[in-house]
Amino acid sequence: MKIICRCEDITEEEIVQKIKEGYNTIDELKRILRVTMGLCQGKGCRRHIARILSRELGVPIEKIKQPTYRPPTKPVPLKACSSKASDLEH
Numbered sequence: 609m610k611i612i613c614r615c616e617d618i619t620e621e622e623i624v625q626k627i628k629e630g631y632n633t634i635d636e637l638k639r640i641l642r643v644t645m646g647l648c649q650g651k652g653c654r655r656h657i658a659r660i661l662s663r664e665l666g667v668p669i670e671k672i673k674q675p676t677y678r679p680p681t682k683p684v685p686l687k688a689c690s691s692k693a694s695d696l697e698h
Protein backbone atom coordinates (compact mmCIF):
# COMPACT_ATOMS: atom_id res chain seq x y z
CA MET A 609 0.00 0.00 0.00
CA LYS A 610 1.57 3.25 -1.16
CA ILE A 611 0.19 6.49 0.24
CA ILE A 612 0.11 9.11 -2.52
CA CYS A 613 -1.76 11.93 -0.81
CA ARG A 614 -0.47 12.08 2.73
CA CYS A 615 -2.72 14.94 3.76
CA GLU A 616 -5.90 13.06 2.85
CA ASP A 617 -4.47 9.55 3.43
CA ILE A 618 -5.24 8.32 -0.10
CA THR A 619 -3.40 5.32 -1.52
CA GLU A 620 -2.27 4.59 -5.07
CA GLU A 621 -4.71 1.66 -5.16
CA GLU A 622 -7.64 3.96 -4.40
CA ILE A 623 -6.56 6.36 -7.15
CA VAL A 624 -6.11 3.54 -9.69
CA GLN A 625 -9.55 2.15 -8.77
CA LYS A 626 -11.21 5.52 -9.39
CA ILE A 627 -9.40 5.88 -12.72
CA LYS A 628 -10.75 2.46 -13.71
CA GLU A 629 -14.23 3.67 -12.73
CA GLY A 630 -13.84 6.54 -15.23
CA TYR A 631 -12.45 9.47 -13.24
CA ASN A 632 -9.80 10.56 -15.71
CA THR A 633 -8.60 13.99 -14.58
CA ILE A 634 -6.95 15.32 -11.46
CA ASP A 635 -9.97 17.58 -10.89
CA GLU A 636 -12.33 14.57 -10.99
CA LEU A 637 -10.09 12.64 -8.58
CA LYS A 638 -9.96 15.73 -6.40
CA ARG A 639 -13.76 15.84 -6.19
CA ILE A 640 -14.23 12.14 -5.51
CA LEU A 641 -11.22 11.42 -3.26
CA ARG A 642 -10.25 14.88 -1.95
CA VAL A 643 -6.69 14.45 -3.24
CA THR A 644 -4.82 17.78 -3.51
CA MET A 645 -7.26 19.31 -1.02
CA GLY A 646 -5.21 18.81 2.12
CA LEU A 647 -3.05 21.21 4.05
CA CYS A 648 -0.34 21.30 1.37
CA GLN A 649 -2.92 21.95 -1.36
CA GLY A 650 -1.43 19.26 -3.58
CA LYS A 651 2.23 20.21 -3.35
CA GLY A 652 3.01 16.73 -2.06
CA CYS A 653 0.79 14.66 -4.35
CA ARG A 654 -0.21 16.50 -7.53
CA ARG A 655 2.73 15.34 -9.65
CA HIS A 656 2.42 11.75 -8.37
CA ILE A 657 -1.26 11.70 -9.33
CA ALA A 658 -0.38 13.08 -12.76
CA ARG A 659 2.18 10.29 -13.15
CA ILE A 660 -0.39 7.64 -12.16
CA LEU A 661 -2.96 9.09 -14.57
CA SER A 662 -0.34 9.15 -17.33
CA ARG A 663 0.55 5.52 -16.71
CA GLU A 664 -3.01 4.24 -16.35
CA LEU A 665 -4.42 6.18 -19.32
CA GLY A 666 -1.37 5.65 -21.53
CA VAL A 667 -0.97 9.33 -22.33
CA PRO A 668 2.14 11.49 -21.97
CA ILE A 669 2.34 13.26 -18.62
CA GLU A 670 2.43 16.64 -20.43
CA LYS A 671 -1.12 15.93 -21.61
CA ILE A 672 -2.44 15.53 -18.04
CA LYS A 673 -4.34 18.71 -17.22
CA GLN A 674 -3.30 20.26 -13.93
CA PRO A 675 -6.06 21.09 -11.45
CA THR A 676 -7.13 24.51 -10.34
CA TYR A 677 -4.43 25.56 -7.95
CA ARG A 678 -4.78 27.91 -5.04
CA PRO A 679 -1.70 28.50 -2.95
CA PRO A 680 -2.02 27.75 0.74
CA THR A 681 -2.97 30.83 2.67
CA LYS A 682 -1.77 31.80 6.05
CA PRO A 683 -3.31 34.62 8.04
CA VAL A 684 -1.06 37.61 8.55
CA PRO A 685 -1.71 40.70 10.63
CA LEU A 686 -2.90 43.69 8.57
CA LYS A 687 0.01 45.76 9.77
CA ALA A 688 2.30 43.39 7.83
CA CYS A 689 0.85 44.96 4.64
CA SER A 690 1.51 48.54 5.72
CA SER A 691 4.82 50.34 5.68
CA LYS A 692 3.77 52.14 8.84
CA ALA A 693 2.06 50.17 11.59
CA SER A 694 0.52 53.40 12.91
CA ASP A 695 -1.56 53.65 9.65
CA LEU A 696 -3.80 50.84 10.88
CA GLU A 697 -4.22 51.92 14.45
CA HIS A 698 -6.81 54.65 13.73
Ligand code: FES
Nearest residue numbers: 613615646652653
Ligand atom coordinates in the same frame (compact mmCIF):
# COMPACT_ATOMS: atom_id res chain seq x y z
S1 FES B 1 -0.29 15.39 -0.05
FE1 FES B 1 -2.13 15.58 -1.13
S2 FES B 1 -2.96 17.46 -0.42
FE2 FES B 1 -1.12 17.26 0.65
